[in-house]
Amino acid sequence: MRQADGANAYSHPLMMQNEGIQALRSTRAKLEAEYQEKLLTFKPGYPLMLQIKRQIGEIDKQLEAEVKLIKSSVTATYQAAVDKESMLKEQVDLLSQEVLTAQGRNTDLTLLEREVETNRQLYDALLQRYKEIGITSNVDSNNVSMVDTALAPGAPFTPNV
Numbered sequence: 001m002r003q004a005d006g007a008n009a010y011s012h013p014l015m016m017q018n019e020g021i022q023a024l025r026s027t028r029a030k031l032e033a034e035y036q037e038k039l040l041t042f043k044p045g046y047p048l049m050l051q052i053k054r055q056i057g058e059i060d061k062q063l064e065a066e067v068k069l070i071k072s073s074v075t076a077t078y079q080a081a082v083d084k085e086s087m088l089k090e091q092v093d094l095l096s097q098e099v100l101t102a103q104g105r106n107t108d109l110t111l112l113e114r115e116v117e118t119n120r121q122l123y124d125a126l127l128q129r130y131k132e133i134g135i136t137s138n139v140d141s142n143n144v145s146m147v148d149t150a151l152a153p154g155a156p157f158t159p160n161v
């Protein structure tokens with residue numbers, strides 16, 4: 001677009017490929033060559049020379065119109081590309097947000113899975129301990145054991161008279 005807006009717009013690839021512009025440029029070149037050829041014979045104010053100069057001016061106007069048309073086409077194409085780029089940027093931003101949200105949910109899910117696994121291990125350990133206690137309670141074991149047999153006292157302990 002900048003190249004088409006520049007001073008040397010005729011060198012733009014779209015201008016070089018346009019058949020209408022090429023035909024106008026070749027016609028202008030022929031008229032310019034004819035003008036230079038007749039300039040050897042006639043003065044610039046001669047009616048035939050003025051007619052050729054008007055034809056060259058008319059072709060220049062047509063070339064300007066064609067160039068403006070192509071420039072507006074290039075500008076419209078550029079603007080469409082800019083609009084599409086901004087639309088795609090919005091979609092990328094939206095998808096990035098969705099990815100970040102999904103990653104956050106995935107992190108939360110991972111933390112919850114770890115917590116569930118830890119709680120499951122604690123529950124299994126407590127269940128195992130409960131079973132062990134249940135098994136040992138069925139056995140009639142006592143924490144008290146007899147060390148010596150007791151003897152009956154010979155006299156009362158109290159009152160000490």
